[in-house]
Amino acid sequence: MHLEPCNPPRPRPQSAAQPGAGPSREKPVSVSTAIQLISRGEAGFPAPATTCTPDLARDPWVFDALPLPDYGPGASMHDPVPPTTPRQGELPEEFRTASADDLDRRILAAKETLGESVVVLGHFYQRDEVVKYADFVGDSYQLARAATERSAAEAIVFCGVHFMAETADMLSTPEQAVILPNLAAGCSMADMADIDSVTECWDQLTALFGSEPDADGRRPVIPVTYMNSSAALKGFCGEHGGIVCTSSNAAAVLEWAFERGQRVLFFPDQHLGRNTAKAMGVPLERMPLWNPRKAWGGTDEQTLRDSRVILWHGFCSVHKRFTVAQIEKARAEHPGVRVLVHPECPMPVVDAADEAGSTDYIRKAIDAAAPGSTFAVGTEINMVNRLAAQYPQHTIFCLDPVLCPCSTMYRIHPGYLAWVLEGLVEGRVPNRITVPESVAGPARVALNRMLAVRP
Ligand code: 13P
Numbered sequence: 001m002h003l004e005p006c007n008p009p010r011p012r013p014q015s016a017a018q019p020g021a022g023p024s025r026e027k028p029v030s031v032s033t034a035i036q037l038i039s040r041g042e043a044g045f046p047a048p049a050t051t052c053t054p055d056l057a058r059d060p061w062v063f064d065a066l067p068l069p070d071y072g073p074g075a076s077m078h079d080p081v082p083p084t085t086p087r088q089g090e091l092p093e094e095f096r097t098a099s100a101d102d103l104d105r106r107i108l109a110a111k112e113t114l115g116e117s118v119v120v121l122g123h124f125y126q127r128d129e130v131v132k133y134a135d136f137v138g139d140s141y142q143l144a145r146a147a148t149e150r151s152a153a154e155a156i157v158f159c160g161v162h163f164m165a166e167t168a169d170m171l172s173t174p175e176q177a178v179i180l181p182n183l184a185a186g187c188s189m190a191d192m193a194d195i196d197s198v199t200e201c202w203d204q205l206t207a208l209f210g211s212e213p214d215a216d217g218r219r220p221v222i223p224v225t226y227m228n229s230s231a232a233l234k235g236f237c238g239e240h241g242g243i244v245c246t247s248s249n250a251a252a253v254l255e256w257a258f259e260r261g262q263r264v265l266f267f268p269d270q271h272l273g274r275n276t277a278k279a280m281g282v283p284l285e286r287m288p289l290w291n292p293r294k295a296w297g298g299t300d301e302q303t304l305r306d307s308r309v310i311l312w313h314g315f316c317s318v319h320k321r322f323t324v325a326q327i328e329k330a331r332a333e334h335p336g337v338r339v340l341v342h343p344e345c346p347m348p349v350v351d352a353a354d355e356a357g358s359t360d361y362i363r364k365a366i367d368a369a370a371p372g373s374t375f376a377v378g379t380e381i382n383m384v385n386r387l388a389a390q391y392p393q394h395t396i397f398c399l400d401p402v403l404c405p406c407s408t409m410y411r412i413h414p415g416y417l418a419w420v421l422e423g424l425v426e427g428r429v430p431n432r433i434t435v436p437e438s439v440a441g442p443a444r445v446a447l448n449r450m451l452a453v454r455p
């Protein structure tokens with residue numbers, strides 16, 4: 001496994017791209033800093049840079065304090081928040097009012113005191129101001145593996161989103177505490193499928209197909225859940241002969257499922273399911289969409305009987321922002337540009353791109369390219385901006401000209417990180433994510449099936 005070191009080589013300032021503003025040779029700034037500059041209308045920042053909402057300039061605890069918090073400012077802020085989504089309690093004032101330098105000193109001091117007893121994991125989409133404290137940075141698959149490999153650490157501070165911390169809890173030892181610095185850091189796509197509506201769908205499919213295998217031993221339906229889902233749904237898959245996948249192993253996992261089943265029920269991301277199955281040769285007409293708010297999922301009996309992959313009606317609001325028009329513009333303005341997108345993008349975008357792959361796939365493709373290459377990337381802006389800074393020998397820019405981070409990833413702020421680390425120093429374990437064993441047991445079955453599948 002490759003994991004990014006905590007302190008990647010510093011960029012040469014004059015050659016990295018500005019976030020969200022197309023390729024540029026200006027001094028790079030982090031996404032958060034760019035948002036502050038844009039919100040203040042400060043001179044010196046390239047004129048076309050805009051954010052999807054001025055609320056991005058506010059701190060996450062402003063949103064956490066609202067009686068009915070949404071997902072915070074950014075791409076998924078308008079997605080409905082399910083009532084079961086965890087809420088973050090108020091962050092003590094000393095962390096809300098501390099300067100960036102103060103927080104930096106406090107985080108480093110706490111990490112120094114805690115030593116090997118704590119490991120900080122960070123997803124590629126975390127803001128730079130948080131990633132710099134991570135001992136390992138990776139995609140969701142690598143971070144799940146990292147959680148299994150750091151058994152010496154008593155605490156795993158997970159700078160990512162809720163489903164990732166749940167997975168880390170289930171894969172780490174019972175003695176280890178997994179901590180999510182801000183409990184409100186969820187994933188709006190993961191929240192689009194819940195155990196009740198998936199169970200209801202499953203019962204309807206079982207009524208239609210029965211549960212007996214065919215002459216080749218293949219069951220009528222194999223459930224496959226994307227890693228971006230609750231522990232309860234991973235447990236559901238474990239109990240019903242199913243499996244988990246991530247964007248880096250979805251094809252291998254679907255292969256596994258087709259060997260064991262006549263069809264697959266894939267949740268919650270319709271786009272990852274459709275893009276992966278299409279690339280494996282499954283015709284679109286054999287991939288009906290299941291909308292949990294409609295009778296029979298909004299489809300019909302014959303379509304379900306003919307199906308190979310039943311796609312849940314879920315999507316990522318961040319990756320939904322990428323369009324074919326953006327790709328056409330990038331190609332027109334940058335002849336020879338290589339367009340790399342995440343498979344959570346809609347199918348026409350993936351079809352128009354040169355390649356689609358997980359966050360780590362994108363990173364590796366850029367890492368392996370000849371100097372002087374130009375990349376237009378369709379994934380979360382914090383990661384694209386960081387790649388632009390880390391690979392100054394290339395021109396790298398985000399397809400979306402509007403600065404719009406994942407609103408839930410963005411909720412992890414250094415203030416929360418300082419608060420949880422100092423809590424650990426004082427002997428408290430704040431924001432521990434614990435999955436009950438009744439759920440974790442079957443979920444681990446589905447996760448271990450995934451870990452055994454080679455991408
Ligand atoms: P990766 O599995 O590529 O890390 O992506 C996770 C995610 O949330 C993408 O939106």
Ligand code: SF4
Pocket residue numbers: 076161186187188189190228316317318319344380406407408409
């Ligand atoms: Fe969820 Fe999309 Fe954010 Fe990934 S980018 S954590 S799928 S909302």
